[in-house]
Amino acid sequence: MSSSSLLPSSTPVLHLAVALDGAGWHPAAWREQVSRPRELFTARYWADLVQEAERGLLDFVTIEDGLGPQSSHFTEPDARTDQVRGRLDAVLIAARVAPLTRHIGLVPTVVATHTEPFHISKAIATLDYVSSGRAGLRVQVSARRNEAAHFGRRTFPALRIEDLDSPEVKELTGDLFDEAADHIEVVRRLWDSWEDDAEIRDVATGRFIDRDKLHYIDFEGRHFSVKGPSITPRPPQGQPVVSALAHKSVPFQLVARSTDIGFVTPHDADQARAVLDEIRTAQAAAGRADESVHVFGDLVVFLDDDPAAAAARRERLDGLAGYTYTSDARIFAGTPSQLADLLQELQQAGLTGFRLRPGVVGHDLPAITQGLVPELQRRGAFRSAYEADTLRGLLGLTRPANRYAATATV
Amino acid sequence: MPRKQIHLAAHFPGVNNTTVWSDPKAGSHVEFSSFAHFAQTAERAKFDFLFLAEGLRLREQGGEIYDLDVVGRPDTFTILSALAAVTEHLGLTGTINSTFNEPYEVARQFASLDHLSDGRAAWNVVTSWDAFTGENFRRGGFLPQDERYSRAKEFLTTASELFDSWHGDEIVADRESGTFLRDARAGAFVHQGQHFDIGGQFNVPRSPQGRPVIFQAGDSDEGREFAASSADAIFSRYSTLKEGQAFYTDVKGRLARHGRTHDQLLILPAATFVLGESDAEAAELAREVRRQQVSGATAIKHLEFVWNRDLSGYDPDGPLPDIDPDLGEHTIARGRAQVRMYRDPLATAREWRERAAANKWSIRDLVIETGNRQSFVGSPATVAETIDEFVQADAADGFILVPHITPGGLDVFADQVVPLLQERGVFRTEYEGSTLRDHLGLKEPSAVEAGTRRVAS
Numbered sequence: 001m002s003s004s005s006l007l008p009s010s011t012p013v014l015h016l017a018v019a020l021d022g023a024g025w026h027p028a029a030w031r032e033q034v035s036r037p038r039e040l041f042t043a044r045y046w047a048d049l050v051q052e053a054e055r056g057l058l059d060f061v062t063i064e065d066g067l068g069p070q071s072s073h074f075t076e077p078d079a080r081t082d083q084v085r086g087r088l089d090a091v092l093i094a095a096r097v098a099p100l101t102r103h104i105g106l107v108p109t110v111v112a113t114h115t116e117p118f119h120i121s122k123a124i125a126t127l128d129y130v131s132s133g134r135a136g137l138r139v140q141v142s143a144r145r146n147e148a149a150h151f152g153r154r155t156f157p158a159l160r161i162e163d164l165d166s167p168e169v170k171e172l173t174g175d176l177f178d179e180a181a182d183h184i185e186v187v188r189r190l191w192d193s194w195e196d197d198a199e200i201r202d203v204a205t206g207r208f209i210d211r212d213k214l215h216y217i218d219f220e221g222r223h224f225s226v227k228g229p230s231i232t233p234r235p236p237q238g239q240p241v242v243s244a245l246a247h248k249s250v251p252f253q254l255v256a257r258s259t260d261i262g263f264v265t266p267h268d269a270d271q272a273r274a275v276l277d278e279i280r281t282a283q284a285a286a287g288r289a290d291e292s293v294h295v296f297g298d299l300v301v302f303l304d305d306d307p308a309a310a311a312a313r314r315e316r317l318d319g320l321a322g323y324t325y326t327s328d329a330r331i332f333a334g335t336p337s338q339l340a341d342l343l344q345e346l347q348q349a350g351l352t353g354f355r356l357r358p359g360v361v362g363h364d365l366p367a368i369t370q371g372l373v374p375e376l377q378r379r380g381a382f383r384s385a386y387e388a389d390t391l392r393g394l395l396g397l398t399r400p401a402n403r404y405a406a407t408a409t410v
Numbered sequence: 411m412p413r414k415q416i417h418l419a420a421h422f423p424g425v426n427n428t429t430v431w432s433d434p435k436a437g438s439h440v441e442f443s444s445f446a447h448f449a450q451t452a453e454r455a456k457f458d459f460l461f462l463a464e465g466l467r468l469r470e471q472g473g474e475i476y477d478l479d480v481v482g483r484p485d486t487f488t489i490l491s492a493l494a495a496v497t498e499h500l501g502l503t504g505t506i507n508s509t510f511n512e513p514y515e516v517a518r519q520f521a522s523l524d525h526l527s528d529g530r531a532a533w534n535v536v537t538s539w540d541a542f543t544g545e546n547f548r549r550g551g552f553l554p555q556d557e558r559y560s561r562a563k564e565f566l567t568t569a570s571e572l573f574d575s576w577h578g579d580e581i582v583a584d585r586e587s588g589t590f591l592r593d594a595r596a597g598a599f600v601h602q603g604q605h606f607d608i609g610g611q612f613n614v615p616r617s618p619q620g621r622p623v624i625f626q627a628g629d630s631d632e633g634r635e636f637a638a639s640s641a642d643a644i645f646s647r648y649s650t651l652k653e654g655q656a657f658y659t660d661v662k663g664r665l666a667r668h669g670r671t672h673d674q675l676l677i678l679p680a681a682t683f684v685l686g687e688s689d690a691e692a693a694e695l696a697r698e699v700r701r702q703q704v705s706g707a708t709a710i711k712h713l714e715f716v717w718n719r720d721l722s723g724y725d726p727d728g729p730l731p732d733i734d735p736d737l738g739e740h741t742i743a744r745g746r747a748q749v750r751m752y753r754d755p756l757a758t759a760r761e762w763r764e765r766a767a768a769n770k771w772s773i774r775d776l777v778i779e780t781g782n783r784q785s786f787v788g789s790p791a792t793v794a795e796t797i798d799e800f801v802q803a804d805a806a807d808g809f810i811l812v813p814h815i816t817p818g819g820l821d822v823f824a825d826q827v828v829p830l831l832q833e834r835g836v837f838r839t840e841y842e843g844s845t846l847r848d849h850l851g852l853k854e855p856s857a858v859e860a861g862t863r864r865v866a867s
Contacts, residue, residue, distance in 0.1 A: 030583065030590060037583035037590065041615055043494065043526045067514065069597065069613045077611065079594040086581070086597075086615045089522035095491035096526045099442070115515065118466070118546045119485070126488035130442040150514040152608040194482070203432045206705045209482070211475040214468070227545035229475075231465050233440055233482045320588060 014343060014381055015353025015395060017107070017296065018053050018368060020046075021064035022084040024360040025300050025327070027072065028320035030084050034362035041088055043096050049365060050097045053104055056369025057383050059394045060105025062138050062243070062355065065090035067111050068147040075159040077146050082321075091123050091137075098131035105391030107136035107243060113176055114142065114151045117186035118226055125191060128235035133390035136241035139184055139259075141176040170250075177250050182221040184242055184258040189217035191239050193229035195405045215404040237392050238399045245298070247328060249278065256282030260397060261294040263355050265329040272297060272349035292397050297351045299342075302333040302359040303367035310334050314359065329357065336371035344381060353395075416801045416836050417676060417808025417850060418828075419503070420452040421461040423816045425469070425480045427712075428682060428782070430702045430814045437817055439480050442492060444817040449493045451817075452500055455824035456838050458849040459501025459532060460493065461810055462486050466510060467543045469745040471711055472720055476743075478708050480816075487519050494527035501846030503532035503625060508565035509558065510538060510547040513606060516565075517572040520622040521614040529618030529845030534625040534645070537562045542744045559632045564605045566624065566640055574855070575599045576616035620855045623846050629657075638664035642852050643676040645810060649785045654679060654805030676850060681785035681809040685822050689788045696787045699814055700778045709774040712781065714742045715749045716758050726774040730763050785809075794830035801836070 022040055023030035030037040039045040046063075053061050069085045071078045090108035098106055106127060110120050120137070128135035142148075145156050156172065163169050198213035217228035243261035246252050255262030256279050264279075266272035276295055283293055304310040310333040318324050325331070332339055343354055356372075358364035376382035388394050422445065423429040430436060438444050449460050464486050469476040486504040493502055502523065506516055516533075524531035537558040538544070580596040582589045597612035626633065626641035637644040638661060646661075648654040658677050665675055684699055686692030704712070706726030714721050718736040735755035736742075743749050752758050766776045786793045800806050813819025831837035847854060 028588075031585045031588060033585075037585075038581065041525045043528070046526075047495075066613065067518075069611050081591040081594045082588045083590055085591055086613050088525055088614060089487075089519050092487060092491040092519060092522040092526055095488045096495055098492050099446070099495040114512070116510065116547055119511070122485040123488050126484035129440060129484055130488060130492040132442075146610050150608055150610045151512050152606060153512075199482070201431060206432075206707050207477045208431055208480055209475070209477050211477045214475055214481075224548040225545070226547075227467075229468060231468060231482055232484050 013383060014347050014376070015059045015294065015296065016056075016368075016373070016376075016382065017058060017060045017062060017105075017353065017355040018365060019062045019064065019298070019355050019357040020049055020361065021357070022070075022087070023362065024364065025357040026302075026314070026317045026321070026325050026359040027083045028317040029360040031320050032317075032360050032362060035360065036362065037084065040084065041086065046093050047097050047100050049361060050101055050104060050106070052365055052369055054101050056373045057386060058104060058369070058373075059353065060107050060134075060136060060241075060391055062107040063090040063093050063109060065109035065111065065140075066147070067114055067142060067150055068144060074161040075144060091127065094135070095127055095130055098127065098134070101131075101134075103134070103386040103389065103394075105134045105136055105241065105394060106131055107138050107241065109138045109140050111142050111147075112139050112180040112183035114147065114153075115183075117183045117224065118190065118230075120183070121187040121190035121230055122232040124187070124240050125230065125232040125235040128237055128240045133236035133392070135235065135237065136243060136260075136391055137187075138243045138245070138263075139180050139254075140245070141173075141180050143172060143176055173250055177254050179221075179223045180244070181254055181258050182219070182223060186217065186219050186221075186224070186226045188239060188242070189219060189403070190226070190228055190230040191234060192402045192404050193217050194234045195402050196234050196238070199233060213405075234402065237390055238402065241391050241395065241397070246279075252279050253282050255279055255293065255295075256288065257286040259293065260395070261296055261353075263296050263298045264351075265298050266346070266349075266351075267330040269345055269349040272346050272351055276350040294352045294395060295350070296353040296355045297343075297346050298329040298355045298357060300327045300329050300331040300357045300359055301339060301364055301368070302331070303336055303339060303364050303371055305335060305371070307334045307338065313363075317359070327357075331359075336367060336375045339372055340375045340379065340381070343376070344379070413834075413836050414801050414807070415838070415851075416797065416831060417678060418455070418457045418837065419459045419461050419501070419678065419808070419810040420448065420457055420820050421463070421680060421810050421812040422448055423480075423813055423819065424463050424483060425465060427479050427703050427708050428812065428814055429480050429816060430699060431480050431816070432702060433815055435815050435818055439816050440482060440484055442489070445489055445493055446496045448817040448820060449497050449500055451820045451824050453497045455820075455828045456841060457500060458808070459503045459530075459846055461503045461534070462489060462505060464505040464507060464536070465745070466507060466538065467546055467745050469743070470542075471714065471743045472722070476711070478705070478711060487523060490531070491523055491526055494523070494530065499530070499841040499844065499849075501530045501532055501623070501849060502527055503534055503623070505534040505536055507536055507538050508562040510544065510549055513565055513568040513572060513601075514608065514612070517569040517612065518614050520569070521573060521617045524617035524619050524622055525614070529847070531617070531619065532623035532625055532642075532846055534627060535562055535566055535641075536627060540745070559636055561605045563636060563640065564603050568601045568603070568606050568608070570621060571599050571601055572612040573616070573621040575612045576614075578616040578620070581615055619845050619847050623850065623852065634661050635664060637661060638670070638675065639668040641675060642850065643678050646677060646679045646806075648679055648805070649681065649782075651800060651803060651805050654800060655803060658804050658806065673851065674853075676807040678808050678810050679785075679806050680812055682782070682812050682814065683786040683793060683823060683827075684784045685788070685790055685793060685826060687789065689792050692788045692792075696784050699784065700781075703814065704774060704778045704781065706774050709777040711743075712777045713773055715746070716752045716755050716762070718742050718755065724773060727772045730759075730766050730773055730776060732763075735759050790826035790830055794827050794834065797827075798831065798834055798836050
């Protein structure tokens, strides 16, 4: 856990992120007057959102993505025309807003199942260069049959959400998460495949690099093998911040083995404690007990100054959608002050930060930055100025040593 | 007859020995500030676009990572998208390989870039030939020569089907009725072919240009035919007027067979330049630059491309090797397209020995003299005149300029040559449109017209 010199030393700082997706997480969010549904595919829209999040001093934004249209169904496409469909590539959005921001972390979603770790590694390393050390990524797997058909390389069985605990589905998800772990391992090795001082520009010998400081990663896995080294030099943070959303044991293992941040979805403090126990145990088993792994709670939020107004807004949106919106995460509707209470209670259970999913981004993002943040600041629970220039710095994570540099000197 | 308008683009100096990294003015080739400076210079000069090459594996020579040139570069899509934030008009062109990517992902990235840049994206479609590069990817190995273009062609066709799967009028976003999409099947596609058997729904709505502008590089017969059938512009490497005219005539002559017109494919050779106050001063400077580009060690390595054997024991200031090239499989240099230029190494070696002997050239002299010289050397007036002459004589429609200094090497061209081209009335003084298609005088692809017609009706 990190602390800031700007706050009383006894007060633990909580970290805050927002998850950006279209007009917001409620499927009818785009119909609100405050929403800009015709601008969802413009740079200006995304720049405005991330700049608002930065004005609120948030640690980072995540940007949702997927390799197929959004759907109200868990595992297959729907045929709805009344919800936002279509997304721009999250890494490109993050890169597009990087030069327009200075402090906030940028964490695009990447689907490990269908992408090349070599490409992802250099893309996120480059995001780290264009943002001067503010890059992260959120790794996701996809078992959707329609998305696999967009690539034509593999097929998945038909899944129903009720079957999640069947042996067949468990085997499939285990396999996909193992592949995601391999993906992250390759990405991380490639980030380290150049030592920080590999570029020497030695005019006397005519050598641009010291090739002894570049390393083959020689990764051999079930789904791919990658030789390396990267074509992109080690990024400013050394290792950009890796994160994943996790709901069950298999993804908890991924968080424990491979990530710097896990996003989890407890609905109360007891669940939060149980999830944390499981992750910390797995973390120790993975030999990472002494490494910082943040566990952030995810919450969908509808914020208004009057709690009844928030509840009424949520109900009105449900009415527009034609059904009651549910989520994997707890849905909170209330005042910024009530949310601050809840966050501090969950923080007591051991969560180190929160990723808030605005129900309506045009309404709830400013409510977070201009309502919740000042409330947390009044309580001494959140920063009053950015205290670091890199995402690792904001999260209290040190810049990791290069794994190859250590062995190379032996 | 009106004078042809020249198209100009700038290639960020990369990993070849034309880049003089040892110059005190040379900056970072990775930091974003270098790319921003370079792009903003190109935009200040009203260039059509910026161009980024790509590499997917570090080069090796003699079993070791090659260390004499600039090594390493950032990711193309990420840099171009970030550059869209610091420029307003400049086209953003990226080389993206069709061998180690999948159409759905690449189409998403280019469509996203086109949205995020308000219509400035372009794709230089290339293929990869070697298993060496494949070792970094799931796909692994490589494709035989004849399948490379068939995959590239099908890749481009498939990507175009994805770009065209949205017509441009699907998003209604009507709050009152609650209709976001006019049609639930927006983006639906099916492609069944030799290389790709995919189907579903593309999830990026039609972008401002409809599709990115398509560029192609490659000089083989298949490459020329591919460009004539499918590309908006082709990069070439011909630096003399005569060679340029022959290439121009040949490639433009192929267009009619594909139902295309003369103005639908631009010929844009890569070109380097050295400017001086006078022609004599520029010539002297150009000689110095060549000495910096070709060190003794670089000359030996270059000779190894032909000899296909270790020549590290030879003195770069001495005579050429008297042994013959190894004609076996090329193993000395990997990850480098250049080695394929020498189709008859014995003949090349013989010719080089004769020329070196006749001129009393050392190995280094030979490489300097036979290697790629700067395309345009002279005073700004001379260079402006020469460029104009090439374009008016149909040796090119314009040039992609590659300075030898990162990132400031373009500044002098922008400040001194561009104004002269503008005075001659052959280069824009202001951008006339906002998209790259506008700059290049290219029509929008047909699906946009179809979409527009449907909206209008």
